[in-house]
Amino acid sequence: MEKIIAQKTVQVNEEGYLTNFAEWNKEIGEEIAKENNIVLSPKHWEVINYVQNEFKNEVPLTIRKIGKSGVVDIKEFYALFPVGPLKTATKIAGIPKPAGCI
Amino acid sequence: MKRLVILGAGTAGTMMANHLHHKLNRKEWTIDVVDERTEHHYQPGYLFLPFDIYKPEDIIKSIKDFIPSDVNLITKKIDRIVAADNYIQMAGGDQLHYDLLIIATGAKIAPEETEGMNGAEWQHSVFDFYTFEGALALRNKLRDWQGGNLVIHITEMPIKCPVAPLEFAFLADSYFQHKKMRDKVNITYVTPLSGAFTKPKSTAALEHLLEEKNISIESDFAISEVDNENKTIVDYGGKVIPFDLLVTVPTNKGDELIARSGLGDDLNYVPTNKETLQSKDHANIFVIGDATNVPASKAGSVAHFEADILTENILHFIKSESLSATFDGHANCFIETGNSKALLIDFNYTHEPVDGMFPFAGVGPLQLLKESKMNHWGKLAFRWIYWNVLLKGTPIPFVSANMSTAGKHFN
Ligand SMILES: Cc1cc2nc3c(=O)[nH]c(=O)nc-3n(C[C@H](O)[C@H](O)[C@H](O)COP(=O)(O)OP(=O)(O)OC[C@H]3O[C@@H](n4cnc5c(N)ncnc54)[C@H](O)[C@@H]3O)c2cc1C
Numbered sequence: 355m356e357k358i359i360a361q362k363t364v365q366v367n368e369e370g371y372l373t374n375f376a377e378w379n380k381e382i383g384e385e386i387a388k389e390n391n392i393v394l395s396p397k398h399w400e401v402i403n404y405v406q407n408e409f410k411n412e413v414p415l416t417i418r419k420i421g422k423s424g425v426v427d428i429k430e431f432y433a434l435f436p437v438g439p440l441k442t443a444t445k446i447a448g449i450p451k452p453a454g455c456i
Numbered sequence: 457m458k459r460l461v462i463l464g465a466g467t468a469g470t471m472m473a474n475h476l477h478h479k480l481n482r483k484e485w486t487i488d489v490v491d492e493r494t495e496h497h498y499q500p501g502y503l504f505l506p507f508d509i510y511k512p513e514d515i516i517k518s519i520k521d522f523i524p525s526d527v528n529l530i531t532k533k534i535d536r537i538v539a540a541d542n543y544i545q546m547a548g549g550d551q552l553h554y555d556l557l558i559i560a561t562g563a564k565i566a567p568e569e570t571e572g573m574n575g576a577e578w579q580h581s582v583f584d585f586y587t588f589e590g591a592l593a594l595r596n597k598l599r600d601w602q603g604g605n606l607v608i609h610i611t612e613m614p615i616k617c618p619v620a621p622l623e624f625a626f627l628a629d630s631y632f633q634h635k636k637m638r639d640k641v642n643i644t645y646v647t648p649l650s651g652a653f654t655k656p657k658s659t660a661a662l663e664h665l666l667e668e669k670n671i672s673i674e675s676d677f678a679i680s681e682v683d684n685e686n687k688t689i690v691d692y693g694g695k696v697i698p699f700d701l702l703v704t705v706p707t708n709k710g711d712e713l714i715a716r717s718g719l720g721d722d723l724n725y726v727p728t729n730k731e732t733l734q735s736k737d738h739a740n741i742f743v744i745g746d747a748t749n750v751p752a753s754k755a756g757s758v759a760h761f762e763a764d765i766l767t768e769n770i771l772h773f774i775k776s777e778s779l780s781a782t783f784d785g786h787a788n789c790f791i792e793t794g795n796s797k798a799l800l801i802d803f804n805y806t807h808e809p810v811d812g813m814f815p816f817a818g819v820g821p822l823q824l825l826k827e828s829k830m831n832h833w834g835k836l837a838f839r840w841i842y843w844n845v846l847l848k849g850t851p852i853p854f855v856s857a858n859m860s861t862a863g864k865h866f867n
Contacts, residue, residue, distance in 0.1 A: 414751065416612065416613070417612070418612055422722060428678070428680070429692060431692075437693070438650075438676050439692075439693075441650065451650075453654050453655075
């Protein structure tokens with residue numbers, strides 16, 4: 355479905371995740387963060403850049419990966435994105451919600 | 457003579473030995489299989505051991521009974537693979553050269569990954585059922601447990617047989633009913649996922665069953681520690697869940713030998729082409745079963761389907777042909793739901809489990825994603841099929857390596 359975020363029309367799924375990363379920009383990220391009551395600091399952006407890179411490299415994301423990324427440890431990750439950090443960070447980053455393999 | 461070496465004589469390694477011993481030209485190739493153990497365990501049976509449904513002797517046989525006599529079985533611990541020079545370093549000091557290598561060393565639990573997990577309460581009130589020792593200790597505990605908070609917990613994904621913890625919850629519900637003490641037990645299912653399972657349709661079906669059985673679910677729980685003193689599990693977000701009996705599935709990892717060989721990712725899984733099953737780093741190394749990092753379930757059924765594909769590709773590789781057989785991620789799992797019922801799911805990399813009939817469209821006899829007694833008999837029959845059909849590499853009638861979409865209700 356379509357949604358207008360930060361004055362741009364983008365494709366999202368039922369849960370509000372962008373379905374086409376090419377449509378993402380920083381303003382969209384900031385807008386989604388605001389919806390989740392998060393104001394993005396430089397540290398947030400480091401994490402967002404990291405998850406976007408992992409996505410581009412097709413590496414499945416897990417909390418463990420983030421904890422070992424060298425960007426943040428898991429405690430800091432939770433402090434930055436308090437509720438469901440991986441789900442929130444990926445949503446802001448405009449990439450799919452990590453499935454957790456089956 | 458050229459040498460093909462298979463590392464691991466579990467589900468996948470045994471199937472590959474059985475496939476290849478009559479597919480390879482034995483005037484040119486010798487086949488060796490290396491495993492440190494002498495016993496082959498039917499791991500799906502670990503689920504039933506705690507509830508006194510299976511006995512230890514139902515699930516343990518000798519590895520050598522399943523390895524063809526023209527294949528050399530070497531009972532040794534593997535220290536490392538030296539991929540640059542094509543040889544295996546055994547723990548005792550021996551070396552074994554290979555021309556072609558198949559890694560099938562599986563995955564195992566690593567409770568030490570979580571703070572406090574194998575602490576003072578380990579095997580007192582904190583148990584696993586992913587090992588024989590764990591399942592047996594848990595059986596003894598359950599036999600005279602008086603009730604309280606039973607917490608069934610998954611540490612992180614991926615794990616072997618991702619539905620096994622749910623099945624444990626369902627079987628526990630039915631076990632305590634039969635012991636006439638269900639009212640004394642609160643069952644909570646704790647998962648790092650956002651719901652009971654990963655894909656929408658099966659999640660809905662399974663959450664419905666949890667509710668029906670009065671099992672509460674705590675999702676998005678990323679454990680930071682087991683607090684042995686207060687008997688609680690704590691997550692990074694600060695959530696605290698008390699337990700009297702914790703049945704946890706610790707982090708699963710590939711064997712340490714993969715790390716020692718420098719061939720694994722952060723969980724010791726070997727980066728593997730998800731279609732051809734060739735290792736991403738070394739052309740003469742192939743990987744199968746739980747040891748790979750492919751995004752398929754870590755299940756015996758998956759290893760079985762992979763074995764067909766891998767056999768073809770090994771033959772292509774030997775003839776210097778392109779690796780044209782491609783694996784689609786096919787998995788087929790029965791999910792025990794208690795009270796002699798089960799449900800069945802069939803899916804692959806791109807198709808989520810849905811409802812319908814299996815293996816014959818419109819006819820069944822097995823129903824997908826619905827509880828039935830027939831599916832339960834299917835699950836129990838699986839043990840016989842495992843020992844007598846799967847390990848020998850014989851195809852299961854009517855079930856193909858790649859998934860069929862016939863008879864399934866996709867939207
Ligand atoms: C509780 C439970 C329930 C399950 N239920 C199901 C189910 O219902 N259906 C299903 O399809 N699957 C199920 N599975 C999963 C299934 O058992 C595995 O996916 C399957 O056994 C994987 O086969 P494998 O050959 O990759 O690994 P394994 O069968 O584990 O074999 C690995 C072998 O490698 C050997 N090895 C490892 N490291 C070394 C070393 N350093 N030196 C020498 N030898 C070594 C080990 O000794 C072992 O024999 C279940 C698993 C568990 C734990």
